[in-house]
Amino acid sequence: MQQSRFGFSEVSKRTPESPISYFMQQAVENQDIISLAAGLVDTGSLPVQEISSALNDILGDPTKAREALQYGTTQGHLPLREKIAKHLASLDKSSTTFSPKDIVVTTGSQQLLYILSEVLIDEGDIVITEAPSYFVYQAVLAGRGAEVVSIPMDEEGMQIHALEERLKQIEAAGNLPRIKIIYTVDYYQNPSGRTLSLARRKELMALMNRWSNRLRAVIVEDAAYRELRFDGPDIPSLKSMDPENKFVVYAGTFSKPCSPGLKSGYALMPTELVRPILIIKANHDFGSSNLTQHTVDRLLENGDYQKHVLELQEVYGKKSRVMLEALESNFAAYPEVTWTKPTGGMFVWLKLPEHISTGLQSEFLKAAMSEGVLYVPGIFAYRGAGPLPDSEMRITYGDASVDRIREGIHRLKKAYLRVKDTKPAPARTASSPKPALV
């Protein structure tokens, strides 16, 4: 942070700037650049008609309109919470009834992640995340002064045996009480596109039961992309495997499956967390936008939301196939380049050979910018000690048209050809300086 006459707080000084804002700005300022970086949803399929008619219904009825234009409650509009409870049960095809009393409506799921960090984390507390993990949550944790312990992933998601090994090490060091949250983006993860398999979900819940009398941590199941499934099995949530509502905070959002402009999210949580969350949320905003909540309620009630999700599954399914085919044809001759194959969501995780950095100062990023394509450097998704993987990247088919997806991947290949024979650079470690933006 620059010298300033203002005395910034420690939280402000610790919180890194989001790398995504930089990439969004680049893409907005230069339309010739194809951005496979910014995590925007598909603009063309935003539900303009549906939201407009929901708003007309609300505002066309003076009684409903006055209710929606007044302040609501901090916890959120009860009819909406009731519908969310039913919706979650229907996603899990479960007869479990979730209680609206355990649901809090939030201003996007990002707000829940932040508020929960305020409720649970003191400086020096430990949060366990997948490696790689969601960039913006990493920034929240940095701001809170949390120590992040990263657990490696493979094609089935977080490696639960590695998690248990780390728990044992942390316990041996006397630090078990400092672990507050185990965070997983368990469907079509941002950034890697991977999903926690059913077997791993069962392992994780069995682990929580085994450790329950000494581990106080809560699992945060960030299911932001869950409903964008276009392939693969319909996997039940961790929440549905938590029948006593003891271990899991389920964070959901209407941003990805409906519209980020609504900025509406929700969380279903163990009952004892509800009050502390509401006390802190009251300080943030004493309730998320009431008009937005009524709008979402209307969309769920008249079925437009459910129809729209089905359309989006088609849209992203098609775009992901275009991206995967483009990767296969462009990189067929370069088996050293590998990538994930998502069955939902918006992201693909691409790995170059280890000696090629994809970071902000890298030759590869310069080559990509001059070819006119942007990605998010993978290093932003890692935290912790030791050399951090630096030759990976997140690319998304979220908002680019199919033609631009194809052209974008072609440009990435051209950038790769420019640098592929460069000499290996020394490994980056956590203690080496971070790029200017972090």
Ligand SMILES: Cc1ncc(COP(=O)(O)O)c(C=O)c1O
């Ligand atoms: C994994 C994940 N969680 C949470 C969010 C927050 O989304 P919102 O606050 O719009 O609900 C995002 C947004 O990109 C995300 O990718």
